[in-house]
Amino acid sequence: MRAAIGDRSTITINALPPEMHSGKGPSHYGRPGRIPGSVNVPYTTLIDRQTKALGSVNDASEVFTHAGVDKSKNVICYCGGGIAASLDLFVLHQLGYGNLHLYDASMSEWAVDKSLPIETD
DSSP states (O other): OGGGTTOTTEEEEEOSOHHHHHTOSOOSSSSOSBOTTOEEOOGGGGBOTTTOSBOOHHHHHHHHHHTTOOTTSEEEEEOSSSHHHHHHHHHHHHTTOOSEEEOTTHHHHHTTOTTSOOBOO
16 A cells, blocks of 8 residues: 555545545544545445445446546555445446455554554545
Protein backbone atom coordinates (compact mmCIF):
# COMPACT_ATOMS: atom_id res chain seq x y z
CA MET A 1 0.00 0.00 0.00
CA ARG A 2 2.81 2.41 0.80
CA ALA A 3 4.29 1.91 -2.66
CA ALA A 4 0.91 2.66 -4.26
CA ILE A 5 0.72 6.15 -2.75
CA GLY A 6 1.67 8.55 -5.53
CA ASP A 7 2.14 5.75 -8.10
CA ARG A 8 0.45 6.98 -11.28
CA SER A 9 0.02 3.42 -12.58
CA THR A 10 -2.13 2.49 -9.57
CA ILE A 11 -5.50 3.72 -8.36
CA THR A 12 -6.60 2.99 -4.81
CA ILE A 13 -10.32 2.77 -4.09
CA ASN A 14 -11.91 3.17 -0.66
CA ALA A 15 -15.22 1.28 -0.54
CA LEU A 16 -16.34 2.83 2.77
CA PRO A 17 -19.12 5.46 3.05
CA PRO A 18 -18.21 9.06 2.06
CA GLU A 19 -18.21 10.35 5.65
CA MET A 20 -15.61 7.75 6.63
CA HIS A 21 -13.55 8.45 3.49
CA SER A 22 -13.50 12.17 4.25
CA GLY A 23 -12.61 11.61 7.90
CA LYS A 24 -15.66 13.57 9.04
CA GLY A 25 -17.64 10.58 10.22
CA PRO A 26 -17.01 8.16 13.05
CA SER A 27 -13.85 6.11 12.88
CA HIS A 28 -14.11 2.48 13.79
CA TYR A 29 -10.49 1.79 12.91
CA GLY A 30 -8.35 3.97 15.19
CA ARG A 31 -7.89 7.17 13.18
CA PRO A 32 -10.40 8.84 10.86
CA GLY A 33 -9.70 9.34 7.16
CA ARG A 34 -8.34 7.44 4.19
CA ILE A 35 -5.17 6.17 2.65
CA PRO A 36 -3.66 9.19 0.85
CA GLY A 37 -4.65 9.60 -2.78
CA SER A 38 -7.48 7.09 -2.68
CA VAL A 39 -10.78 7.72 -4.42
CA ASN A 40 -14.14 6.87 -2.90
CA VAL A 41 -16.49 4.36 -4.52
CA PRO A 42 -18.69 3.23 -1.64
CA TYR A 43 -19.90 -0.33 -2.07
CA THR A 44 -23.45 0.95 -1.49
CA THR A 45 -23.34 2.86 -4.79
CA LEU A 46 -23.20 -0.50 -6.57
CA ILE A 47 -26.41 -1.82 -5.00
CA ASP A 48 -29.99 -0.99 -5.96
CA ARG A 49 -31.43 0.62 -2.81
CA GLN A 50 -34.91 -0.78 -3.29
CA THR A 51 -34.20 -4.36 -4.33
CA LYS A 52 -30.80 -4.74 -2.57
CA ALA A 53 -29.57 -6.47 -5.76
CA LEU A 54 -26.53 -5.37 -7.71
CA GLY A 55 -27.20 -2.27 -9.77
CA SER A 56 -26.91 -2.25 -13.53
CA VAL A 57 -23.60 -2.76 -15.29
CA ASN A 58 -24.02 0.61 -17.02
CA ASP A 59 -24.57 2.41 -13.72
CA ALA A 60 -21.55 0.71 -12.16
CA SER A 61 -19.39 1.56 -15.15
CA GLU A 62 -20.41 5.20 -14.84
CA VAL A 63 -19.64 5.26 -11.10
CA PHE A 64 -16.12 3.90 -11.59
CA THR A 65 -15.44 6.10 -14.63
CA HIS A 66 -16.59 9.18 -12.71
CA ALA A 67 -14.16 8.25 -9.90
CA GLY A 68 -11.31 8.11 -12.43
CA VAL A 69 -10.84 4.35 -12.37
CA ASP A 70 -9.06 3.44 -15.60
CA LYS A 71 -8.71 -0.10 -16.99
CA SER A 72 -5.04 0.51 -17.76
CA LYS A 73 -4.16 0.94 -14.07
CA ASN A 74 -3.51 -1.43 -11.22
CA VAL A 75 -6.49 -1.24 -8.88
CA ILE A 76 -6.31 -1.76 -5.13
CA CYS A 77 -9.58 -1.74 -3.19
CA TYR A 78 -9.84 -1.42 0.57
CA CYS A 79 -12.40 -0.72 3.28
CA GLY A 80 -12.41 -1.49 6.98
CA GLY A 81 -11.28 -5.09 6.78
CA GLY A 82 -11.64 -6.22 3.17
CA ILE A 83 -15.27 -7.32 3.03
CA ALA A 84 -16.99 -4.28 1.46
CA ALA A 85 -14.07 -3.76 -0.92
CA SER A 86 -14.62 -7.25 -2.31
CA LEU A 87 -17.93 -6.05 -3.81
CA ASP A 88 -16.14 -3.23 -5.64
CA LEU A 89 -13.62 -5.77 -6.94
CA PHE A 90 -16.34 -8.20 -8.01
CA VAL A 91 -18.11 -5.51 -10.01
CA LEU A 92 -14.82 -4.27 -11.53
CA HIS A 93 -14.09 -7.84 -12.62
CA GLN A 94 -17.54 -8.06 -14.19
CA LEU A 95 -16.76 -4.81 -16.06
CA GLY A 96 -13.60 -6.32 -17.53
CA TYR A 97 -10.98 -4.64 -15.35
CA GLY A 98 -7.75 -6.54 -14.76
CA ASN A 99 -4.92 -6.06 -12.28
CA LEU A 100 -7.34 -6.10 -9.34
CA HIS A 101 -6.10 -6.37 -5.76
CA LEU A 102 -7.66 -6.40 -2.30
CA TYR A 103 -5.95 -4.84 0.69
CA ASP A 104 -6.89 -7.45 3.27
CA ALA A 105 -7.25 -6.02 6.79
CA SER A 106 -7.50 -2.56 5.17
CA MET A 107 -8.11 0.32 7.61
CA SER A 108 -8.22 -2.09 10.56
CA GLU A 109 -4.50 -2.51 9.98
CA TRP A 110 -3.55 0.84 8.41
CA ALA A 111 -5.23 3.24 10.84
CA VAL A 112 -3.76 1.73 13.99
CA ASP A 113 -0.19 2.11 12.72
CA LYS A 114 0.61 5.76 13.50
CA SER A 115 3.67 5.64 11.25
CA LEU A 116 1.37 5.31 8.21
CA PRO A 117 -0.14 8.45 6.66
CA ILE A 118 -3.84 9.25 6.74
CA GLU A 119 -5.57 11.94 4.73
CA THR A 120 -8.78 13.81 5.65
CA ASP A 121 -10.81 16.59 4.04
